[in-house]
Amino acid sequence: MKCVILAGGSGSRFWPKSRNHRPKQLLNIIGDKSMLQITIDRLKSIKFVQEIFIITRSDLHNLIINEISGISEKNIIVEPSGKNTAPAIGMMASLFALEDQSQIMGIFPADHLIMDQQEFESAVSNAYKTAKAGENLVTIGIKPHYPSTAYGYIQYDEVSDKKSMNAFPVKTFAEKPHEKLAKRFLSSGDFLWNGGMFFWQVSTFMKSMNRSMPKLMSVLLKIAPRLKNREDITKLWNKIEAESIDYGLLEKAENIYVVTANFKWNDIGSWRSLYDILNSDKKGNIIRGDSVIMEGSGNLIISEKKFTAVIGLDNVVVINTEDATLIVDKSKVEKVKDLVEYLKENKTDLI
Numbered sequence: 001m002k003c004v005i006l007a008g009g010s011g012s013r014f015w016p017k018s019r020n021h022r023p024k025q026l027l028n029i030i031g032d033k034s035m036l037q038i039t040i041d042r043l044k045s046i047k048f049v050q051e052i053f054i055i056t057r058s059d060l061h062n063l064i065i066n067e068i069s070g071i072s073e074k075n076i077i078v079e080p081s082g083k084n085t086a087p088a089i090g091m092m093a094s095l096f097a098l099e100d101q102s103q104i105m106g107i108f109p110a111d112h113l114i115m116d117q118q119e120f121e122s123a124v125s126n127a128y129k130t131a132k133a134g135e136n137l138v139t140i141g142i143k144p145h146y147p148s149t150a151y152g153y154i155q156y157d158e159v160s161d162k163k164s165m166n167a168f169p170v171k172t173f174a175e176k177p178h179e180k181l182a183k184r185f186l187s188s189g190d191f192l193w194n195g196g197m198f199f200w201q202v203s204t205f206m207k208s209m210n211r212s213m214p215k216l217m218s219v220l221l222k223i224a225p226r227l228k229n230r231e232d233i234t235k236l237w238n239k240i241e242a243e244s245i246d247y248g249l250l251e252k253a254e255n256i257y258v259v260t261a262n263f264k265w266n267d268i269g270s271w272r273s274l275y276d277i278l279n280s281d282k283k284g285n286i287i288r289g290d291s292v293i294m295e296g297s298g299n300l301i302i303s304e305k306k307f308t309a310v311i312g313l314d315n316v317v318v319i320n321t322e323d324a325t326l327i328v329d330k331s332k333v334e335k336v337k338d339l340v341e342y343l344k345e346n347k348t349d350l351i
Contacts, residue, residue, distance in 0.1 A: 001046075001048055001049050001050060001103075001104045001105065001106050001128055001199075002050060002051050002052075002053065002096055002103055002104070002105045002106070003043050003049055003051070003052045003053065003105070003106045003107075003108060004053045004054075004055060004089065004092045004105060004106070004107050004108070005036070005039055005040070005043075005052065005053065005054045005055070005108050005109075005110050006055055006085060006088060006089075006107065006108070006109055006110060007025050007036055007054050007055065007056040007060070007064070007110035007111075008055060008056045008057045008060070008079060008082055008088070009023060009024070009025065009110070009111070010023050010024075010340075011023040011024025011025065011027075011111065012336070012337050012340040013269060013270045013271070013333070013334065013336045013337050013340075014027070014029075014270075014271070014336075015324075015326065015336055015339065015340050015343075015351070016319055016321045016323075016324035016325070016326050016350070017302070017319060017321060019351060020059070020351055021059070021063075022063070023060070024111050024268070025039075025110040025111040026060070026063060026064075026067065029111075029268060029274065030113060030268075030277075034067065034068070035110060035111035035112075035113075035268070036054070036064070036068060036110045036111065037067075037068055037069070037070075038113075039108060039109075039110050039111070039112070040052060040054075040068065040069075040070050040071060041070065042114060042117065042120065043108065044070055045117065045121070046121055046124060046125075048125075048128065049106075051075065052070075052071055052075065053071075053075045053076075053077055053092060054068075054071060054075065054076045054077065054110075055077045055078075055079055055088050055091075055092060056076065056077070056078060056079070057078065057079065057082065058078045058080065061076060061078050064076055077091075077092070077095075077227070079091070079237065080233065080234045080237045080238070081237065081238075082242070083237070083240050083241070083242040083243070084242040084243055084244045084245075085243075085244050085245040085246075086213065086216065086243040086244060086245045086248040086249065087216060087220070087237075087240045087242070087243070089107055089198075089245050090205075090209055090213070090216060090217065090220045091220050091223055091224070091227065092105065093105060093202050093205050093206060093209070093220075094206070094217075094220040094221055094223065094224035095224045095227050095228060096202045097202050097203070097206055097224065098224055098225065098228055100202070101201070101202045101203035101206065102201055102202070102203060103201070103202050104128055104131050104132055104199060104200070104201055104202075105199070105200065105201075105202055105205070106124065106127070106128070106197065106198070106199045107196075107197060107198040107199075107245075108196075108197055109196045109197070109267070111267075111268060112195070112196070112265065112266065112267050112268065113265065113266045113267075113268050113277060114263055114264070114265050115263060115264040115265075116262075116263040116264055119261065119262050119263035120261070120263045122261075123140050123166070123259055123260075123261035123262075123263065124140070124197075124199075126165040126166050126167060126259045127139075127140055127167070127197070127199040127259045128199060129165050130162055130165050130167040130199070130257050130259060131199040131200050131201055131204070132201065133162070133165075135201070135203075135204040135207070135255055136167075136200065136204065136255055136256070136257050137198070137200050137204065137205070137208060137249075137250065137253055137255055137256045137257070138167065138198065138199040138200060138256070138257050138258070138259060139154065139170070139194070139195070139197060139198050139199070139250070139256065139257075139258050139259070140195045140197045140199075140258070140259050140261050141154045141156065141192025141193060141194060141195065141258040141259065141260055141261065142192060142193040142195050142261050142262075142263070142265045143192060143193075143260060143261065143262055144185070144186055144191065144192065144193050146186070147179060147182035147183040147185065147186045148182060148193065149176060149177060149178060149179050149182050150176060150267075150269060150270070150272075150273065150334075151176060151193045151194060151267065152173065152174060152175055152176055152193070152194035152246075153173075153174040153177065153182075153185050153191045153192065153193060153194060154170055154172075154173055154174070154191065154192045154193075154194050154258050155170070155171040155172045155173075155174065155185075155188075155190055155191050156168040156169065156170055156171060156190055156191075156192065156258050156260075157169040157170075157171055157190075158190060160257075162257060165259065166259050166260045166261075167257040167258070167259045168257060168258055168260065169256070169257060170256040170257065170258050171190075173194065173246060173250060173251050174191070192258060192260060193265070194246075195261070195265055195267075196267070198245070198250075204255075208249060208253055208255070209249060212248060212249045212252045212253065213243070213248050213249060216240060216241075216243070216248070219236055219237075219239050219240055220240075222236055223236050223237065270333045270334060270336070271300060271317045271319065271328070271330075271333045271336070272317070272330055272331075272333040272334075274300070275300045275317070275330065278300075283296070283297040283298075284297045284298040284299075285297060285298065285299045285300075285301070286299070286300045286301070287301045288301070288302045288303070288304065289301070289302055289303040289304040289305075289308070289320070290303060290304075290306070290307045290308070291303045291307065291308040291309065291310070291318075292308075292309050292310075293309075293310045293311075294309070294310070294311045294312070295311060295312045296310055296311065296312060296313045296314050296316075297314050297315075298314050298315040298330065299313065299314065299315065299316050299317070299318070299330075300316075300317045300318070300330070301317075301318045301320075302318070302319050302320065303318065303319075303320035304320075305320065305321065305322055306320055308320050315329060315330040315331065316328065316329055316330060317329075317330055317333060323350065324350055326339075
């Protein structure tokens with residue numbers, strides 16, 4: 001299997017730690033390795049993984065070469081500009097198709113936390129087998145532990161001809177729900193969290209894309225040989241419209257299976273999700289760096305360069321860097337993305 005890691009995102013909800021020049025996937029959020037390096041190491045331990053590719057932005061290319069180990073420089077692919085996931089994945093499939101259309105490809109986010117390697121490998125193995133068994137588009141769904149409003153969901157049909165591989169036909173994809181709907185999803189028993197991992201034979205994917213997104217594929221088929229020869233693809237790339245693989249392909253396709261998985265998973269999409277996975281003290285406080293919390297509970301404080309004190313506050317996130325400080329109610333952390341949009345217009349030196 002050829003693996004493609006999508007590593008071009010900006011990680012804007014992790015501001016002020018995540019910046020354009022060093023986004024979330026290149027931060028050591030958990031432990032002493034970057035999220036991207038952890039993802040690479042996780043995949044390299046799987047026996048049937050033959051080759052790993054990273055697709056990223058041009059301004060991150062040299063940083064990844066200098067800081068990431070275990071990946072050949074030729075396998076770090078640059079997209080001229082961000083066009084969402086469908087063009088990036090389609091470009092790699094078109095490149096692989098030049099050599100072997102029967103090849104299985106797997107798509108992985110660069111910055112998700114996955115615990116229990118054995119369970120992860122089992123799920124990937126089942127997804128690989130399901131993709132190889134026929135013209136199937138396959139994703140992995142994680143059994144939900146609580147009614148999360150931060151994740152998308154996948155509803156599946158419990159009647160399946162591929163139960164031996166824990167693979168079930170997908171009924172529908174659901175966007176991030178409100179809390180009441182998330183509770184309904186959880187109680188129904190046939191909804192999974194969408195982990196953003198995909199598997200298919202290159203030929204199956206190409207056929208499906210030709211049906212759902214023919215205009216995009218016509219351009220990508222021209223790009224592939226130029227990419228292989230390391231020629232400039234910018235002019236062709238600029239003809240492409242941005243689109244997600246979920247909306248552009250998966251929500252329209254009928255040959256989709258989801259493999260149910262039991263490993264612990266978190267997309268670490270916000271400061272709240274980081275709080276949820278770190279160990280807290282008896283009052284629910286988490287401190288990283290030189291800080292103190294007095295008369296407060298449920299707080300997350302990260303302040304590595306300066307002393308930070310919080311008195312009489314509950315459920316707040318305080319992130320201190322050399323040039324910026326973020327203070328936000330834990331229930332409002334999704335608004336950090338809106339803050340970054342404000343900074344793009346008013347304080348460009350801080351993004």
